[in-house]
Amino acid sequence: MTTQIETLALLPGEEYIELYKILKVQAMIGGGGEAKFVIGEGLVTVDGEVETRKRKKVRAGEVVSFNGETVKVVAAS
Known part of the structure; x- marks a missing residue:
C-alpha cells in the first residue's frame, strides 16, 4: 500500500505555517476549531512525532x- 503525500507550498516570504492552518487549508478537517481539537487530543503528527501545539x-x-492523510510543507518556488 502506497501513501499519497500531498504538498503545501509556503507563500513567498513565509518561513512557516501554523499547524492548525495546514489541517484547515488542506481540508483535512472541517474548520479551525476542529483542527485545534484534534491537535490537542494528540491525533496529529509532525515528522512522525505526536504534536499537541x-x-x-x-x-x-x-x-x-x-x-x-499526509502533507509535506515545501518552500515557495
Whole structure:
C-alpha cells in the first residue's frame, strides 16, 4: 500500500505555517476549531512525532499526518 503525500507550498516570504492552518487549508478537517481539537487530543503528527501545539510553526521539509492523510510543507518556488 502506497501513501499519497500531498504538498503545501509556503507563500513567498513565509518561513512557516501554523499547524492548525495546514489541517484547515488542506481540508483535512472541517474548520479551525476542529483542527485545534484534534491537535490537542494528540491525533496529529509532525515528522512522525505526536504534536499537541496548535500553533506549532511547521517549516519547509516537515511532514504533517492526520487521519491517513499526509502533507509535506515545501518552500515557495
